[in-house]
Amino acid sequence: MKIEIKNITKTFKNTTVLKNVNMILESGKIYGFRGRNGSGKSILLKIICDLIEPTSGEILINGKKINGDIYKYNVGALIEQPNFFGNLTGFENLKLLADLQKKINEEDIKNVLEEVNLIAEKDKKYSKYSLGMKQKLGIAQAIMENQEIIILDEAFNGIEEISVKKIKQLLTKMKNKGKLIIITSHVKEDLEELADEIYFFDNGDVKKV
Secondary structure (H helix, E strand, C coil): CEEEEEEEEEEECCEEEEEEEEEEEECCEEEEEECCCCCCHHHHHHHHCCCCCCCEEEEEECCEECCCCHHHHCEEEECCCCCCCCCCEHHHHHHHHHHHHCCCCHHHHHHHHHHCCCHHHCCCEHHHCCHHHHHHHHHHHHHCCCCCEEEECCCCCCCCHHHHHHHHHHHHHHHHCCCEEEEECCCHHHHHHHCCEEEEEECCEEEEC
């Protein structure tokens, strides 16, 4: 997989959040996006996922411009806050999503919950989940169907250290299997430990560190 971000600019009213951003992202690597809140990280992720349109510029995946067909590229994403049904358990929420495409079975769901260190809470209602548990469930849905492109926005927010370590090991393993992974974090050390390349977002400008 290859994502080409070409001359992306995004303006809201009189504020330019992204200014002429260019980068090439390829399979088998982890890319880190760093910057303060409001620096444009999540906006670029949403543009890549075809959730919002850029003011100018384009996103190409494998040389083709995305045009309402991002689903074809096997993308898993957790952007900003995870959003699940509060009256269902963690397992039930993932099962509901898995039933849409029927790529995985219940055992696969249990395995991914084990991988993100959430198996002990699989039968707990989502409304009772802590912030860290919600983040783990969001990560689980982004990777559970063997997605080729994985996008994780502030993935480690609220997650305890032992689970962060386990998830980092999992992401490195997935990278080594050829996945293209984009992860944002406020924690410089997390990205330095994980990412092959890091981009810094500041006042609309994006520069490779």
